[in-house]
Amino acid sequence: MPEGIREVLGPLGHGLVLTLAMTGLAFAGALVLGVLLAVCRISPVPPLRVLGTGYVTVFRNVPLLVLLVLFVFGLPDVGLLFSLFATVTLTMALYWAAFVCEVLRAGIRTVPFGQAEAARALGLTAGQSIRHIILPQALRSMVQPLAGVFIGLALSTSLAAAVGVAEMTGQAQFTTLKYDQPLTGFAATTVVYVLITLTSGLVAGRIEKRVAIHR
Amino acid sequence: MSQSGKSALVRLDKVNKSFGDQQVLHDIDLEVHSGEVVVLLGASGSGKSTICRCVNRLETIDSGTITVDGVPLPAEGRELAKLRAQVGMVFQSFNLFGHLKVLENLTLAPVRVAGVPRQQATERARELLARVGLADKADAYPAQLSGGQQQRVAIARALAMDPRLLLFDEPTSALDPEMIKEVLDVMVELAAEGMTMLVVTHEMGFARRAADRIVFLDQGRILETGTPQEFFEAPRTERARDFLSKILSH
């Protein structure tokens, strides 16, 4: 291996660890918050619906980079001190939760109303009906859109470089400057990003096949 | 019309119901006795579905009372779920659970709601499928069945809870003509076996053959009740004559 390339790949490896950690944690957070938001948005309680709608409107309509800058430089100003990594991961989770919420809501709406009605007529409680009838059918239409959110989130972690996180893209920039290897770093990161997104696409395909509607 | 000695299984007493400011049921008094088949007839929008749906409280009423076996309908909650388990409902659009096999459609509520052991529920489900002529479809998914087959499964699903009463809301209206008979045959058989049924239908043949009593609704009011013979041979109101002439002319 020519001198220089190893020096580039080493830091990229460290960056990749951060990228994966950020992606995993932020996606988990976005899923949890997204479920709560979706419950708010379909709830019969008007204030909850307003809260859910308001949240989604705000977070979906502001560029992620702007949110990152606001949170990274704004939170310390209001006395909230987290590590840079934690702040950025939290921001990602907050941002992508709005998208998760909309995926869930759309998925639930694909289940015909008659399904819930038949469940009620048989004596199932609301909770049983959601768990045994609505969600299993809604999940199928959510798999691909959720994979889309995951891919978007994974790629968007590269924005963290702009606020100083040394994740993969940040490392690529850094090594480019330091070792004068402009293409190596970015070529390598591109391959890794594509591997991440292709893998998630494949996994989603598998899951979708497993839960597919049988005809 | 009252069958002496027997108290009503279902009794509606001065039931009123509005959607927004449109009143769709006016002072409905209706009794269905155990073992009786009551057919609700009336033009579109006359309130037939609404009555059906009020009986298992898929719709709430504004005033009046509905009792099942002498007990007023409970409010939403566990008690209501228990009542709904005793009142089966068959919908126009079948509403089979699309992600579950036919057999699972039949065992879900007995296992989850009534707490029947799975094995026992499965055996019973197979019996019921045989009874509606679909023993070989236990492992099929609903979408693999014809409309008539789906509706027969839906009837079996309702029967799996051993209901005291079955509600049918236009069970054959979404079916191709050649499939209507297979569903009506099952219903006629149920009626002959003494199942208590409240049926909304446009199938006049079924109403004549299987009904003990016809209830004719017009704009949310009961205009006539009587035996099929009384109603079809000698309707008393202009509205009923009009309705019959329209529906029998094609």
Ligand SMILES: Nc1ncnc2c1ncn2[C@@H]1O[C@H](COP(=O)(O)OP(=O)(O)OP(=O)(O)O)[C@@H](O)[C@H]1O
């Ligand atoms: N969920 C609802 N919201 C508002 N209005 C409704 C609702 N359901 C029914 N209605 C109205 O109530 C009236 C009675 O409706 P219903 O469905 O009981 O009539 P129906 O006799 O079953 O008619 P059809 O033969 O067309 O099924 C109609 O005017 C209908 O428009």
Ligand SMILES: [Mg+2]
């Ligand atoms: Mg109707």
